[in-house]
Amino acid sequence: MKIAVIGTGYVGLVTGTCFAETGNMVTCVDIDEKKINKLNSGEITIYEPGLEKLFLRNQKEGRLHFTQSLGDAIADAEVIFLALPTPPGEDGSADLKYILGVANDLGKILQPGSYKVIVDKSTVPVGTSAKVRAAVLQSSSQDLSEAFDIVSNPEFLREGVAVEDFMKPDRVVIGTASERAIKIMTELYTPFVRQGNPVIFMDEHSAELTKYAANAFLAVKISFMNEIAQLCERLGADVDMVRKGIGSDERIGKRFLFPGIGYGGSCFPKDVKALAKSAKDADYDFKILQAVMDVNEIQKQHLIPKIKAHFNDNIAGKHFALWGLSFKPNTDDIREAPALSMIDALTAAGATVAAFDPEAMKNTKNETGDKIRFAQNQYDALLDADALIIATEWNEFRTPDFDKIFAMLKTKAIFDGRNLFDPAQMQKKKFHYESVGRPAMV
Ligand SMILES: NC(=O)c1ccc[n+]([C@@H]2O[C@H](COP(=O)([O-])OP(=O)(O)OC[C@H]3O[C@@H](n4cnc5c(N)ncnc54)[C@H](O)[C@@H]3O)[C@@H](O)[C@H]2O)c1
Structure with missing residues (x-):
């Protein structure tokens, strides 16, 4: 099947790559020129375990393409996935400007004689399918009423295991009343649910709310x-x-x-x-x-009072090692990461921070600039540190060299926001150890 994916971020790139992996011809579109150039030169733009191998293979075999041109991407496509951002607007509602903007653009390109299924994979409020349909129809000078159907197909993948989740989803939710669209969507998803996980058909409103x-x-x-x-x-x-x-x-x-x-x-x-x-x-x-x-x-600030109390309520001039920046392990995504709130709180109180994260340092640097030092590895972050703070449960932080940590830390204090270590063991090793919801070892 020929597929277009509009928006080539975390969801779009995984969706496009995984559909190519099952033999479909996929073209991914993005307005970000730098992103498309990188992808076209074989460079992956996000960190997601297992994705790079599939991305390179499908690109090499000519099943996965990238372009900035919406027109080129949808020309032959039978199914058009929208994997566009839906960030919060000022009042907290999902901002639909990206989705409706693309719907307008689609209305100008779609032709009456060439049926397509427009699938919304973004997370959108109830009623968005109808808004997308109206936007497409209104922006066309032709009668497109029979030229497309809208399907709500929310995505449930988890960053960090996105490829696995996409290739073997717990369930696939498909919201539409169109028999024609149901047939196409069933064909597309059959290879992903061979083990018997359900494809659940429902109306658009219920599908939108399910996510x-x-x-x-x-x-x-x-x-x-x-x-x-x-x-x-x-x-x-x-x-x-x-x-x-x-x-x-x-x-x-x-x-x-x-x-x-x-x-x-x-x-x-x-x-x-x-x-x-x-x-x-x-x-x-x-x-x-x-x-x-x-x-x-x-909760995002849970460790801050504990840290301050350890330093007699004055952390001005203190220096902290911070392990973990991404909002969870196995991703380079730092959007709304608790580590960022902690960096703000620590630096606002006059402390300095040296951070290490296996994958999220580049994204963090784009956000924080030189506000903190980016360490070469987890032990380099400990250089001159008064205490260690853990913000993300990366596997490599779970069994570190405690003797080295003890030798490097000035106050032998660890504030663990992810409960990685056993408090009794930490007490034996003579650390000052505080975590979340467990007895403090002080
Ligand atoms: N990230 C996740 O884990 C996840 C999981 C399930 C659902 N979702 C939902 O999926 C949607 C996309 O999320 P994401 O994390 O992939 O976002 P993202 O920000 O990583 O990617 C969105 C992409 O869309 C591109 N874009 C913006 N306007 C465009 C346009 N007019 N034409 C083409 N491309 C355009 C951006 O440049 C960006 O590359 C959101 O609604 C999100 O809530 C995300």
Whole structure:
């Protein structure tokens, strides 16, 4: 099948590459000239495990192309995926300017005689499919009413395991009333659900809401556990034990119960906000969502008072090693990363920071400039550091050389925002060790 993917970011590049991998001819479009030039010269633009190999193979075999021209990309395409940004607008709602802008452009190019399925993969509020349809129809001087169908096909991939998630999705959600579009979408997705995972067909509104409901529910789980962790610290309980105790109940499940310094990324923060705004617009006060956002903001700063207390409430002139910048491991994505909030809080209080992250240093540098030092490796970050702070649970931080850390740190203090180490072991090694929801070893 011939496919166009509009928007070649995290979702677009993974979508395009994985569809090419199953034999489709894919053309990805982006307005970012630098990005398209890089991709065309065989250079991958994001870090995502396993993606580069598939990207290079499919490009070499002529199934994966990149262009800045929307017209060229959709000329022969039967299916057009929209993988465009939907950032939060000022009022928290999803800003649809990218989606509707492209819908307008499509209206000017589409021809009545050449049927296409326009698939929305971006996360968008209920009613967007109808807006896209209206925008396409209005911007055309021809009658396009039979020339296309709109499908809502929200994407559930997780950054860090995006290729695996795309190639073997838990489920595929397809929202449309069009039998013709259903047939095409079924054909396209059949290779991805051979193990029997469901393709769930529904109306557009339900498909659009499903994505928000999924992300908001996961955010609820995270904020709930972060509040339990707060309570553990006050009542002398250990959140690890509580987590294990509740996670073995099948109704609760083991996953997504790890407390930490808050969720980040390009999805949870904006999607929870957008769902709250959608609810408000529908005259419904979705109370849990506001609580989830409030808890997350508090949690992002959870370590700061502990760090300050360790230095008698004055960290001016202190120097910190920071391990981890990305919002979670195995990605270079730093959007809304808790590490960035921590850098702001530390430097605002007069401290300096040397950071190391296996993949996210370049993106962070673009954001922070020379506000912090970027270290060569995790131990280089410890040079002259008064204490170590951990913000992302990269695997390589899990079993470090503790003797080396001890020798390098001035105050032997570790503030662990991801609960990587065993508190009892840290006590044995004579560290000052504070984590989230577990007894402090001081
Ligand atoms: N990142 C994720 O993990 C994830 C997962 C599921 C769903 N989503 C949703 O998917 C959508 C895209 O997210 P993303 O993380 O891939 O965003 P992104 O910012 O990484 O990529 C978007 C791309 O679209 C391009 N673009 C903007 N306007 C364009 C235009 N007019 N024509 C062509 N290209 C254009 C940008 O240059 C950019 O490369 C969002 O709605 C997001 O909520 C993201």
